[in-house]
Amino acid sequence: xxxxxxxxxxxxxxxxxxxxxxxxxxxxxxxxxxxxxxxxxxxxxxxxxxxxxxxxxxxxxxxxxxxxxxxxxxxxxxxxxxxxxxxxxxxxxxxxxxxxxxxxxxxxxxxxxxxxxxxxxxxxxxxxxxxxxxxxxxxxxxxxxxxxxxxxxxxxxxxxxxxxxxxxxxxxxxxxxxxxxxxxxxxxxxxxxxxxxxxxxxxxxxxxxxxxxxxxxxxxxxxxxxxxxxxxxxxxxxxxxxxxxxxxxxxxxxxxxxxxxxxxxxxxxxxxxxxxxxxxxxxxxxxxxxxxxxxxxxxxxxxxxxxxxxxxxxxxxxxxxxxxxxxxxxxxxxxxxxxxxxxxxxxxxxxxxxxxxxxxxxxxxxxxxxxxxxxxxxxxxxxxxxxxxxxxxxxxxxxxxxxxxxxxxxxxxxxxxxxxxxxxxxxxxxxxxxxxxxxxxxxxxxxxxxxxxxxxxxxxxxxxxxxxxxxxxxxxxxxxxxxxxxxxxxxxxxxx
Ligand SMILES: *Cc1c(COP(=O)(O)O)cnc(C)c1O
Numbered sequence: 161x162x163x164x165x166x167x168x169x170x171x172x173x174x175x176x177x178x179x180x181x182x183x184x185x186x187x188x189x190x191x192x193x194x195x196x197x198x199x200x201x202x203x204x205x206x207x208x209x210x211x212x213x214x215x216x217x218x219x220x221x222x223x224x225x226x227x228x229x230x231x232x233x234x235x236x237x238x239x240x241x242x243x244x245x246x247x248x249x250x251x252x253x254x255x256x257x258x259x260x261x262x263x264x265x266x267x268x269x270x271x272x273x274x275x276x277x278x279x280x281x282x283x284x285x286x287x288x289x290x291x292x293x294x295x296x297x298x299x300x301x302x303x304x305x306x307x308x309x310x311x312x313x314x315x316x317x318x319x320x321x322x323x324x325x326x327x328x329x330x331x332x333x334x335x336x337x338x339x340x341x342x343x344x345x346x347x348x349x350x351x352x353x354x355x356x357x358x359x360x361x362x363x364x365x366x367x368x369x370x371x372x373x374x375x376x377x378x379x380x381x382x383x384x385x386x387x388x389x390x391x392x393x394x395x396x397x398x399x400x401x402x403x404x405x406x407x408x409x410x411x412x413x414x415x416x417x418x419x420x421x422x423x424x425x426x427x428x429x430x431x432x433x434x435x436x437x438x439x440x441x442x443x444x445x446x447x448x449x450x451x452x453x454x455x456x457x458x459x460x461x462x463x464x465x466x467x468x469x470x471x472x473x474x475x476x477x478x479x480x481x482x483x484x485x486x487x488x489x490x491x492x493x494x495x496x497x498x499x500x501x502x503x504x505x506x507x508x509x510x511x512x513x514x515x516x517x518x519x520x521x522x523x524x525x526x527x528x529x530x531x532x533x534x535x536x537x538x539x540x541x542x543x544x545x546x547x548x549x550x551x552x553x554x555x556x557x558x559x560x561x562x563x564x565x566x567x568x569x570x571x572x573x574x575x576x577x578x579x580x581x582x583x584x585x586x587x588x589x590x591x592x593x594x595x596x597x598x599x600x601x602x603x604x605x606x607x608x609x610x611x612x613x614x615x616x617x618x619x620x621x622x623x624x625x626x627x628x629x630x631x632x633x634x635x636x637x638x639x640x641x642x643x644x645x646x647x648x649x650x651x652x653x654x655x656x
Pocket of ligand 1: 337338339409410411442443444475477486487
């Protein structure tokens with residue numbers, strides 16, 4: 161939707177090329193060039209400029225024009241050569257495109273990183289969006305028990321599905337996985353101790369540091385083991401009557417390899433129960449299915465961790481689960497019940513649209529043969545040969561443009577990754593398009609593709625850029641071709 165009309169014509173001359181007259185200040189005191197600066201309305205009435213008004217608001221459009229004119233005024237006062245109306249108009253359109261890209265835009269992800277936090281993580285299944293639309297356009301029984309005709313519980317809406325998929329007795333959904341971790345720590349470990357292996361004291365993207373979240377919750381962190389080795393007796397030795405939780409955190413974005421030792425989940429859970437402390441796992445990515453079926457390394461699933469005895473497991477909804485942003489807690493009934501009684505839950509709760517999208521996504525796991533309807537799994541399941549074919553088709557449409565613009569596009573093999581703090585070592589065989597331009601550096605090429613509408617983000621290598629097609633939706637191929645068609649013709653601003 162964001163690819164609406166404006167910004168499509170930077171650099172193109174306007175219909176109206178007449179010069180305007182400055183209406184600022186007292187003309188008699190101004191030097192001639194200053195007086196020649198076109199008035200604001202000459203820009204705001206330009207149809208391409210005006211098309212931004214419904215997107216940004218007329219005030220912002222006016223401010224962008226004024227900013228450009230102010231810079232021009234200063235430049236002229238400093239003796240710079242005056243820019244023409246057309247040049248100023250191009251500058252205004254660039255300014256507007258910049259302001260517009262500060263909003264939320266649909267982006268083509270050519271990086272090959274499937275779950276990219278910068279790009280909003282998992283694309284949602286069509287069924288999830290249909291359900292969100294259906295629930296969002298009317299009233300729902302979000303917190304209403306239709307059988308009793310009385311207030312109900314919003315968290316029960318997806319609990320049955322989550323229990324089915326995880327084998328847990330109960331489940332709860334909050335705003336995101338960080339919120340889930342905070343809720344568990346606040347509920348069970350405020351002013352008490354949480355034992356964590358040194359190898360799992362992680363920072364994930366965006367500054368989520370486990371020790372900081374622990375501190376915020378009022379829990380005290382007790383580190384055990386070393387970076388590469390932690391044994392069961394390390395946990396036992398760390399136990400005191402102040403210990404509330406043995407916490408395991410999934411080292412999501414890195415891996416300690418080589419000379420390592422970690423405690424098996426079932427051993428840690430058994431020791432926790434022997435010592436009457438809570439066994440809690442922050443699983444992060446949250447695979448509900450075995451990723452080995454997609455040629456990836458095995459990632460512990462929620463069901464496996466619950467079966468191994470963890471009292472409660474936290475995962476993200478929008479990583480490998482492929483759903484909306486949320487944090488999912490699966491665990492024993494009494495643990496989940498205590499979490500539900502924490503007043504903090506009110507501040508971490510999810511809305512009806514999230515619950516609708518999550519529920520529809522979980523249904524795709526429950527119905528046999530529907531996993532491929534989740535975009536992430538469709539992408540993961542696409543054979544490399546199919547990606548190569550798409551690359552060849554896109555390149556074929558560019559044959560003419562190549563010689564004209566000094567652009568060279570070739571199908572190439574590539575490696576995609578799951579990203580998003582999941583499977584740091586996984587490399588998924590992939591294919592895409594290698595692009596080089598005679599007159600442009602790979603960085604400049606990438607910049608121009610980013611600044612188009614819709615923006616296309618790619619991988620920059622030493623001599624060329626790569627557009628990895630595993631993360632490009634098949635219906636976006638035409639837009640990729642269009643982007644490459646015009647990229648060498650761009651003025652560097654926003655164009656199509
Ligand atoms: C991603 C991740 C989180 C944070 O999840 P959000 O849903 O972004 O809040 C927490 N812990 C681990 C291990 C993660 O991988």
